[in-house]
Amino acid sequence: MDIATITDTANLPQPSLQPIQQATYKANATDFIVNELLPLDFTGEGEHLWLHIEKSGMNTAYLAKLLSEWADIPLRDVGYSGLKDRHALTTQWFSLRIPKKQLPPTEFAPVDIGENETVTILAQHWHNKKLNRGTHRANQFVITLRDIQFASASDENGENDALPEQPLSAKEAVEQHLTRIGKNGVPNYFGPQRFGRQGNNVREALSLFARPPREPRPQPKKSKRKRAPREQNTMELSAARSLIFNEILAARVRNGSWNTGLAGEVFNLDGSGSIFTSETLDDTLHARIDSGDIHPTAVLWGTGNDKVTGSAADSESTVVQHSPLLMQLATGLEQHDIKAQRRALRLPIEALSWEWSDDQTLVLNFTLTTGSFATSVLASLVQQLIS
Template sequence: MFLLDPLDPPRLFDAPIGVARFKSQLEDFQVEEVLGFEPSGEGEHCLAWIEKIDRNSNDVATEIAQKLSIRKRLVNHCGLKDRAAITRQWFSIHLPGIASPSPEQISGNGYRVLAMTRHQRKLRRGGHRANRFVIRLRDCDFDNAAVVDRWQAIESRGVPNYFGPQRFGHNGDNVGLATQMLSGAVDVRDRMLRGILISAARSCIYNACVAQRVADGTWDLPLDGDVFGFADNHSLVLPGKLRGDVAQRVADCALEITAPLWGNGELLSVSVVREMEQRVADHFHEIASGLEKLNLQQERRVIRLRPSESQVQWESNSDLRLRFELPTGTYATTLLREMVRFE
């Protein structure tokens, strides 16, 4: 019987080092998108570098489309950023043969255009390289020695790459609604909501598989049948295609163990790893079978998350500022939960 909760999975470290206040003010959580490429400066797409304060990415895209009297689908962005935060990200606006609007034309309540350029292609979901975070923890009840020890451990070993609670909605309700939708009990017609629920369902099984390996003590130890990947791209190394130095490459963080994003067809893993992943999926039978009927392909996601470009600095006796980068599609809260407990 699978007893681990994928919405509150086991931590890698025994316990957080202490308690702190998190997101008590909007400026305590700042995110900046890192594209990973230079816009071409020409093309059919206008790129707008926008700072948002307490605004939802999709709502801003809708507002930009309304201001320019164009269809919403012509305004795109790489990812959804937290609403309760200060965030900076790129939006692409398809304007073939039309001059770029002025920053004032598309700025609005709670967001402003910081820069504009042109590019030959629209932005696609997950198309950026990383996200850069600046996070302030207030009223910390732990000392600097504890911070240094835990942060060094996180940097060197990494943490389980769980999907964060944002993925599952308020109180995790998206998983229950996804189960109803996939079983046919509820008809969800809204395309965006369907996508959110499908993502929550796949994330639930993924988190459960990672949680099982954390509980078993094998989340960073290669097992017979593992599928491997890389932190900076989506390439996979399948069983039977491995070199003999796998264990050392995983230890050196040059190669990453993966877990399934559930879909139709056979698991890419084999042997003991496939057996474990299938047992976990069987526990979530309604979700797994529903995802298979959608003809989603079996995909994989790396199960280790490590910050880069990090800096830790005390701003006062009790307020701590963290700076770091994380790869696209990963969660700062997943990292922070291994360090502190939030009030």
């Protein structure tokens, strides 16, 4: 299988047939709204100016650069929690370290931006800390699906000559599906943006792994601080781990164990980074899995993947060993001394609601924890997404 195909997340299996055959999303910026959820009590003092900003048509890193130029501060003194989509209407917080609180003489109003790029400051507060990456708890999404074509009942039987369902019953099928995933969650796949166009980030990872790893720089003798060497090529390494994870999760979806667990499983406690292992599955664990209190996990590949055992470990190693591409990626990650981590196989959907604007337009509203992808929710609902 070529890289473009294996990184096309539309090819990943789903637990059940999606009730929408085709839909358009991101027809315009307001069709994909992302609001960063970051509850925080500001101190009202300190040298960090926090700005709540609404933007569209530009990515987070570019906006951070504009803010650093406006405030005449180094880019490293601009903080943000997460990267937000360029082709969307998003709100998120930025922090700017302003020495002595000496603000620029003019308001932040960039003029050298494109016709479809907008920036609006919604609120600002002084605080005594910088905003660090990964600080926000979750993101709220408001996504509009347009030009919906419903899957017909014949799709499940592989027949093409049957008449399609009437719109009302098709809409009911969509709503039943939404109710089910709102209760049970969806496979926690990494989204297509992780892999780049046609899987180019994975190709870059293979090129990186073909070169000998860099030797760590010697620590200056006068320095008493012991810093771990900062790994470069984060995008490529992340793409490699994400592809391996997606393929392991795909195998678990196919055999039905993605949301039930296996012997030797490593479980994640819902809403936290806490994990624990279990060699066997008893009624208590099954009840906790069914309630959504805990989730089965799979490895984010690296060294020290020694927590998982039994059938769960066998399932991970089998997927990797049967794919020359995944073996290359796994070996490269280990040679770069990337430490193994765990990621939940199941993605809970918080506060899922929906509204039909008309018979072919559906507006979804839901919240996902940091690090998960709205496209995973859409993929569980729509067979073919067009943007």
